[in-house]
Structure formats: C-alpha cells, structure tokens
Amino acid sequence: MSDAGGVTGVVERLRAAGCVFAEEEAEMLLSTAAGPDELDLMVERRASGLPLEHVVGWASFAGLRIEVDGGVFVPRRRTEFLVGHAVDLARPGAVCVDLCCGSGAAGAVLLAEVEGAEVHASDIEPAAVRCARRNVEPRGGRVYEGDLFAPLPRELRGRVAVLVANVPYVPTEEIGLLPPEARDHEPLVTLDGGADGLDVLRRVAGEAPEWLAPGGHLLVETSERQADSALAVMSAAGLTPRVVTSEEWWATIVVATRP
Numbered sequence: 354m355s356d357a358g359g360v361t362g363v364v365e366r367l368r369a370a371g372c373v374f375a376e377e378e379a380e381m382l383l384s385t386a387a388g389p390d391e392l393d394l395m396v397e398r399r400a401s402g403l404p405l406e407h408v409v410g411w412a413s414f415a416g417l418r419i420e421v422d423g424g425v426f427v428p429r430r431r432t433e434f435l436v437g438h439a440v441d442l443a444r445p446g447a448v449c450v451d452l453c454c455g456s457g458a459a460g461a462v463l464l465a466e467v468e469g470a471e472v473h474a475s476d477i478e479p480a481a482v483r484c485a486r487r488n489v490e491p492r493g494g495r496v497y498e499g500d501l502f503a504p505l506p507r508e509l510r511g512r513v514a515v516l517v518a519n520v521p522y523v524p525t526e527e528i529g530l531l532p533p534e535a536r537d538h539e540p541l542v543t544l545d546g547g548a549d550g551l552d553v554l555r556r557v558a559g560e561a562p563e564w565l566a567p568g569g570h571l572l573v574e575t576s577e578r579q580a581d582s583a584l585a586v587m588s589a590a591g592l593t594p595r596v597v598t599s600e601e602w603w604a605t606i607v608v609a610t611r612p
Contacts (some may be wrong), residue, residue: 360382364398370400371586373502378405385409404534414458417465423482426543427534428458432600435574436462442517442608443467449457450474450509450564452501452518452557455543457485457494459517464492469473473497476538487520502560513564514593516571522546522579550579551586558590558609565611577605 360379367375378399386392391588399408405423406412413419414428415436421427434461443449446469451460455593464472467472472494476482482498489496491606523544528536554573561571571592574581580596584607587594592609598607 355460363392364394366400370402377484378386381405381409381483381548384478385411386554402537404538407538412456412458415462415466417458417459417461419456419458419461420484420487422480424480424538424540425463425478425484426455426481426539431602431604432574434457434599434604435455435459435519435572435606436517438608439463439515439517439570439572440466442572443470445469445558447514448473448476448509448512448566449515450505450513450517451489451551453477453520454485454489454496455481455519457496459519460485460489460494460496463517464494465480473505473509475499475501477542479500480572481540481543499557502564505564509534510564512566514566514569516561516563516569518554518557518571518573520546520557521571522550522554522575524548525552549582550576551582554583556573556588558592561609561612562591569609569610569611571611573609575605575607580605580607583607 363379364375367378372378382395386395393410404427407423407429411418412421412428413435441603447565448471449463451474454476460472462479465472474489475497477500485496521544523546525545584594589607594607597606
C-alpha cells in the first residue's frame with residue numbers, strides 16, 4: 354500500500370476534512386478496513402461528516418468493542434464516568450436497568466464488570482434496539498423496545514438496584530449548536546431534552562421510585578449548568594440526589610438514591 358493509502362495519507366485527508374483527532378481516527382480506520390478500496394471508501398465517508406463509529410461499525414467504550422449501526426446514538430467517552438459509577442454501586446447479582454440504552458453500551462459494561470448481574474435495557478428507537486441486542490444479549494442481558502419503563506417486565510418493580518438512564522439533555526434550541534456528526538446523523542429523540550433539557554429526566558425520575566429497590570440508585574448524565582435543576586427534579590420525586598463531577602472526563606452526573 355502506498356503512503357497515500359497508509360497512515361500519513363489517511364491522516365492528511367482527515368485533517369483536511371477538519372477531523373480533530375486525525376491520527377487516532379486513521380489508526381482505527383486502518384485497523385478495520387479489509388483492503389485499500391474499503392479504506393478509501395471509509396476515509397471518504399468520514400471526511401463527508403459521518404461519525405467515525407458509524408463508518409467502522411463499532412465504538413471503543415470502557416474497554417469493550419460496542420457495535421454501533423448507522424443512525425444509532427454513539428456512546429460518548431465521557432459516559433464511561435457514569436457507567437463506572439454504576440459498576441461501583443452494583444453488587445454481585447444486582448438487578449440493573451439501562452434506560453435510553455442506545456447501542457446498549459452501559460448494559461454491556463454492567464454485564465462484563467458486575468458478577469452475576471441481571472441486566473435489562475430498553476430504547477424507543479427500533480434501530481437502537483436491534484443494535485443493543487447484539488451488544489447486550491450475547492452477554493446474558495435482555496433488551497426491549499418501547500418508551501422508557503413501559504416495555505420492562507412488571508416483576509422488576511421494586512427490585513432494581515442500579516438504574517442507568519442516559520437521557521437526552523440538550524435543550525431544544527441548542528440542538529443546532531451540536532457538532533454535525535450528532536445533529537445530522539443521530540436520532541433527534543436521543544438528543545432533544547425539551548425546552549430546558551430536563552423533560553425526559555422528569556419522566557424517568559417520576560417513575561423511578563416504583564422500580565428501584567430500597568437503597569437503589571438512579572444515575573443520569575447532565576451538564577454542569579443543569580446540575581442544580583436536575584437535583585431539584587430528583588428531590589421532588591422523593592429521591593436523595595448528589596452531584597458527582599470529573600474534570601478528567603469533562604462529565605457531570607447525578608446519583609439519586611431511593612430512601
């Protein structure tokens with residue numbers, strides 16, 4: 354393969370297209386492509402603005418290779434901070450739920466890291482459900498299609514120890530400010546959190562106490578400026594919340610516990 358088709362050539366093409374992490378992306382493309390022709394096509398698709406994970410068909414997340422189909426929300430690296438806390442809170446054999454699961458990344462990590470975990474995941478997007486089933490069910494979990502808690506088995510009520518809900522939290526008027534990779538290639542329902550970004554969080558928090566076991570935890574990701582409002586939402590639902598932040602991950606999460 355000539356250098357134009359090697360690392361240097363790929364990096365130059367990606368940089369010209371505005372890719373900030375061109376070197377890392379080039380390595381990912383080179384490791385995935387079956388040959389020069391496929392590599393050229395993949396670089397072209399990435400340069401056109403398609404998310405890298407949609408181009409290669411997978412994302413690296415918390416040490417796992419998570420399959421990600423086109424049109425499915427791409428798991429963010431900062432969300433590893435959220436899922437890491439979920440893992441720390443889950444005891445062996447814990448009943449865990451991954452709401453708004455997208456590709457099922459959180460559920461897959463819980464299954465991989467928590468001994469004997471019973472994991473259930475749901476999403477309203479059919480494409481996401483198909484993808485999540487490939488990531489979660491081979492590891493022993495179950496994935497359901499439907500709106501939030503609606504498709505989950507009724508027998509889980511009052512038994513959930515760890516509930517991860519990576520709800521959309523971008524205010525509607527700010528969707529247009531997102532990077533093109535997100536606003537043009539990911540479903541709007543996975544991004545739009547309503548006027549103040551907290552619409553879906555309110556729905557989840559309102560139902561969570563019925564599903565959580567005593568002492569069970571609801572974990573959500575939010576923005577730093579929304580943290581106080583998210584705390585108020587959780588408190589109004591009868592949960593005891595706290596905010597955890599990480600400068601390293603550039604992440605803010607709320608952990609709310611059922612008394």
